[in-house]
Amino acid sequence: MYNEDEYLMLSGLQHFMFCRRQWALIHIEQQWEDNYRTVDGQIMHRNVHDETFHEKRGDVIITRAMAVSSSELGLSGECDVVEFHKDSKGVEIFGFDGNYSVTPIEYKRGSPKETLTDAVQLAAQAMCLEEMLCCNIPFGYLFYGETRRRRIIDLDAELRQQVKKAAEEMHELYRRSYTPKVRRSRSCNACSLKNICLPSLYNNKSAEDYVRKMLRGE
Ligand code: SF4
16 A cells, blocks of 8 residues: 555556656656657647546546546556446446446557557556446546547456556656666657667667767767
């Protein structure tokens, strides 16, 4: 169990799953560099978050930018959209009649990825909602800007375990204030921090070697 002052940003999970070093540069060292991907993503999220806080459409309540947190995971953040569908097996929602099932929806630019990065972030949101509302959330959706479609995500035990493991590792690195070393991968090409991270520098044997080579004009 974590205290509120220990909570880390839930949205950091996507950075952490993409690259641990990227997460540490942003969330431990507070470095940031806007590029097309991050700016575009922010605009899309702003559009989701700018609308009315919640609305009711028939038996469905739609809530935007709902604040969520989990003392078990030590994470806090926002859900882009949470839908509450009238369901006799669901939970009571303050201010509304009846019971409702709970479904988080996370908006992403681009198209569905092969990695579990987006699914892990969605699962973390669901786990926060479960802790806050004392409910079970078996699935959620990822909505992609390019395809303009929702993709259903089964929030199974394996995915939940990935969330727990990532949250634990994030807290451990944060506590030690440790930024992992560069591990070059295909992710580096699409990384918004590649100019800060300087993966080509770390490709050399050491920083000292690099500087020596630079001085020799190699
Ligand atoms: S450039 Fe590569 S190693 Fe560096 S933060 Fe980005 S993904 Fe991670």
